[in-house]
Amino acid sequence: MKTAIVTDSTAYIPEELRNKHDIHMIPLSVNFGGETYQEEVQISAADFYEELKNREDLPTTSQPPIGQFLDLFDRLSKDYDAVISVHLSSEISGTYNGAAAAAEMLEGMKIYPFDSEISCMVQGFYAIEAAEMAKAGVSPQDILNRLNEMKVSMRAYFMVDDLTNLQRGGRLSGAQALIGSLLQVKPILHFVDKKIVPFEKIRTKKRALSRVYDLFREDAALGIPMKAVVIHANRPQEAELMKAELQVTYPHVEFEIGYFGPVIGTHLGEGALGLGWYKK
Ligand code: MYR
CATH class of the missing domain: 3.40.50.10170 (Rossmann fold)
Known part of the structure; x- marks a missing residue:
């Protein structure tokens, strides 16, 4: 077969x-000012984030x-x-x-x-x-x-620099009542029942990252073989640093670097960071 x-x-x-x-x-696809581009075919992540800098209007996706x-x-x-x-x-x-x-x-x-x-x-x-x-x-x-x-065992937590894109694109669930307060902080986001919801409200990016590391440790400390990915929206150096830090502490975990490409980047915005993992 x-x-x-x-x-x-x-x-x-x-x-x-x-x-x-x-x-x-x-x-x-991403749609920029009337033009449609198939991501990974007609527009790369690097070109997308470059283009984003030159534009006032937010792209849409399809x-x-x-x-x-x-x-x-x-x-x-x-x-x-x-x-x-x-x-x-x-x-x-x-x-x-x-x-x-x-x-x-x-x-x-x-x-x-x-x-x-x-x-x-x-x-x-x-x-x-x-x-x-x-x-x-x-x-x-x-x-x-x-x-x-x-x-x-699949887990993923991510943070965005600015929640506006997620809110405008209508992909942030159950947060309408909270939105005002969420915009002041760096919430950790995750998926529940296939939807994106805030996991915890944290004041600074540094603390949010440290909380994600804690969540990761709860699983990784068991010593079971795992695969993990650090995902970034045009922040390769930050992602490399995270990967290096984690790899030293958890040598039994296979880490890689991933990226938020044009379609997901449209909704998360530049600067988003995430960590995903599962038990092999
Ligand atoms: C479409 O137009 O059909 C695509 C809509 C994509 C919405 C993306 C929302 C953000 C997803 C974040 C994923 C994070 C995974 C770790």
């Missing part, structure tokens, strides 16, 4: 790594058109018996529902959309693990079982 693995661009798996693992990617899923799934059906399609949380984007609708339209094919309930390299962890299992000939059902098992 040959299973193809698809994910969307917001997993921000670098092209080289996607190619290595045979992961197929469907791009979401999910991939359903035709793109239909084309890709149809193409994959020539070489594969099944497709697992891993997407960003269905509560922050219609991408997963687009994949699910396309899967229903292509009745004869075995297409399994998977809602990662998150995004960025944390979503990428699911796609990469699925791809490794697919390469080893594991059945789609067993791959999906493993992805659901991964969800149990």
